[in-house]
Amino acid sequence: MLNETEKTVTVLGIDPGLDRTGWAIVTRNARSVLSLRACGLIHTEAGQELPKRLEYIFHELQYLLKEYQPDQVAMEQNFFLKRATTMANTVMTRGVIILACELAKKPIMFYPPRRVKMMICGTGTADKKQVQRMVQLTLNLDKAPSPDDTADAVAIGICHLKTAPLASQINVKAAFLAKLKAAREAQLKK
Numbered sequence: 196m197l198n199e200t201e202k203t204v205t206v207l208g209i210d211p212g213l214d215r216t217g218w219a220i221v222t223r224n225a226r227s228v229l230s231l232r233a234c235g236l237i238h239t240e241a242g243q244e245l246p247k248r249l250e251y252i253f254h255e256l257q258y259l260l261k262e263y264q265p266d267q268v269a270m271e272q273n274f275f276l277k278r279a280t281t282m283a284n285t286v287m288t289r290g291v292i293i294l295a296c297e298l299a300k301k302p303i304m305f306y307p308p309r310r311v312k313m314m315i316c317g318t319g320t321a322d323k324k325q326v327q328r329m330v331q332l333t334l335n336l337d338k339a340p341s342p343d344d345t346a347d348a349v350a351i352g353i354c355h356l357k358t359a360p361l362a363s364q365i366n367v368k369a370a371f372l373a374k375l376k377a378a379r380e381a382q383l384k385k
Contacts, residue, residue: 204359205232207265207301208352209256210344211273211292213284214239216252217344220263221334221352229356231334233263234345245284249291256295268296269355271347272305306354311347314354326350 202225210217219234237255239248260268270292273285296303309319315329327339327346333353340346 204267204356205263205265206352206355206359207259207263207268208348208350208355209268209270209292210347210351211270211285211288212344213245213248213252213281213288214241215342215344216255216288216292217342217346217348218256218259219340219345219349219352220259220265221349221356223356229334229353231336231340231349234340234349236342236345245287249287252288253291253295256292257299260295260299260301265301267355267359268301268303269351270303270305271311271351272307304355304359306351308347311350311354314357315350323347 203222205220205222208217208219208221216237217234218237220232222230222232224230237252239251243251270289273282273289293303312321312326313319315321315333316325321329323343323346327341327343330336330346330349330353331339334349340349
């Protein structure tokens, strides 16, 4: 997770989708100030064959990982109420994104949409416009990022940068407590 001694932490936020994958590079400096370095959309054409579309997304992700050298990656954890085809395509898209991150040796965290909305807007039921507006206000941007896939990627990056330090502390404490418990048990067996 995040290292307390690092000056600036950079995260690549991703909102995965076969047609449109939103991405954003969000940073947090030593004073915990968040900023947006870059954001965009990886768009594939519906008429292309599925393997070509997945290959394009994979190569674009490899480029982003190399170009911006993020410390970590945060991706939306999808919840599906859509058609089975849409679900399958998004799952495959997530697979190539995870592969690109693994090959680049970048840790990846997943965030459910409701958790991202809760962190950004204070409610897990916020709509797209609310998320865009709160991203704009949080990062002090002249205008809200668009389209909504890009704004969602920025929101995912912000969510990660705000929650990862606490998660890291909890993991360190849990590891310490587990070692302490193992030491006590070893002591009792003697």
